[in-house]
Amino acid sequence: MTRSNDPSRVPQGPPSGRSVGVAAVDPVPVYREGLSGLVQRTQGMHWAGQAINPHGALQLAEQIHPDVILVDSGLDPHGHLSKLLIAGDPALIVIALVREANRTPAFLHDAIAAGVHAAIPRSAEVRRLIEGIRRAYLDRRYVDPSLATLVSASRASASPAVVRRAQMPLSRREYQVLQLVAEGLENAGIAKVLYLSVETVRTHVKSILRKLSARDRTHAVTIAFRAGILVTQPDDSPEQRLTPGSSAPGVIEHRSR
Numbered sequence: 001m002t003r004s005n006d007p008s009r010v011p012q013g014p015p016s017g018r019s020v021g022v023a024a025v026d027p028v029p030v031y032r033e034g035l036s037g038l039v040q041r042t043q044g045m046h047w048a049g050q051a052i053n054p055h056g057a058l059q060l061a062e063q064i065h066p067d068v069i070l071v072d073s074g075l076d077p078h079g080h081l082s083k084l085l086i087a088g089d090p091a092l093i094v095i096a097l098v099r100e101a102n103r104t105p106a107f108l109h110d111a112i113a114a115g116v117h118a119a120i121p122r123s124a125e126v127r128r129l130i131e132g133i134r135r136a137y138l139d140r141r142y143v144d145p146s147l148a149t150l151v152s153a154s155r156a157s158a159s160p161a162v163v164r165r166a167q168m169p170l171s172r173r174e175y176q177v178l179q180l181v182a183e184g185l186e187n188a189g190i191a192k193v194l195y196l197s198v199e200t201v202r203t204h205v206k207s208i209l210r211k212l213s214a215r216d217r218t219h220a221v222t223i224a225f226r227a228g229i230l231v232t233q234p235d236d237s238p239e240q241r242l243t244p245g246s247s248a249p250g251v252i253e254h255r256s257r
Contacts (some may be wrong), residue, residue: 018066020137021048023066025075026097027233032120035070042130053233054081057178058172061085061092068093072122073102074234079114080168086115088172093136096148097122099234105153106136112151118142119151119208169211170229177204182221182230 009035021038032050039047051057054075061069069085073096076082082094095118096111103121111119118136120129121144121257128144133137143151157196173194181188187201194201205217212227214220224230 017117019044019046020068020133021029021046021062021066022068023048023050024072024097025051025054025060025081026070026072027052028072037208038126038130045130045133053179055176057081058084058088058176061089065089066092068095068133069098070133071116072097072234073107073111075231077102077107077110077231078228079110079116082111082116082227083114084133084172084175085167093140094115095120095133095136103147103187105152108147108150115182117149120144120236121146136159142157156205168229170208174204174208174211175229177201178208178220178224178230181208182224199221 022035022045024032024035026035031051036050038044038049049064051060053138057069057071057075058081062116069092070093071082071085076096080207085092085094094116096116098107098119099122108119117140120131120132120142124132124144132142132144144169168175170234177190180193185193185200186203191198191201208214208220209216211218213222214223223232237243
């Protein structure tokens with residue numbers, strides 16, 4: 001396990017000799033591998049793990065407790081995932097890797113409202129990315145200079161409609177269950193993946209239907225996509241489907257140190 005998951009812990013900087021555990025959530029294998037290699041070559045950091053989707057991100061955070069997690073903005077365009085990650089572990093530093101399509105005041109407003117600690121272009125060159133990770137960990141706040149004007153614009157143009165869009169009606173566990181429902185898993189398969197009883201999964205599904213005012217599971221998934229609670233995979237991501245019996249959907253690997 002990378003570190004203790006103590007909600008009262010707020011890192012002010014890495015202790016002398018301490019290695020910062022960095023993880024990533026990104027659907028593109030080559031990009032994940034590039035991040036892994038970069039972090040492992042950087043003094044004072046180590047690679048904690050990687051995930052390919054929001055459910056995998058929550059699972060990784062629960063099991064590994066990295067110090068920093070890099071989240072592809074294409075997987076979290078409204079900040080829902082980031083908000084749940086931070087709620088589950090207030091000490092975790094969440095950094096948005098901003099795609100070109102998400103370089104907008106609206107995206108940055110939602111990210112900041114969700115509690116994201118830093119925003120860095122996904123296409124940033126190596127030195128800027130490493131500096132951004134370090135600054136975010138030490139200061140718990142960092143915005144890449146190329147995104148600064150968008151942050152200012154997001155504050156100036158914030159509206160109640162934008163704020164409402166950033167709200168997440170589901171709990172962390174309900175969000176995970178809904179992700180798996182959207183992948184086609186039945187209650188028994190979801191229970192196996194999340195290590196829950198079938199009855200507990202059934203209770204979560206009922207709660208999801210009630211909160212989304214949905215008639216059934218299919219309707220709930222449709223509503224969730226329309227509301228931005230669930231998002232489609234970015235265009236450059238390989239198709240990833242879950243199957244019943246998958247032991248760790250979305251989590252590619254993790255390393256403890």
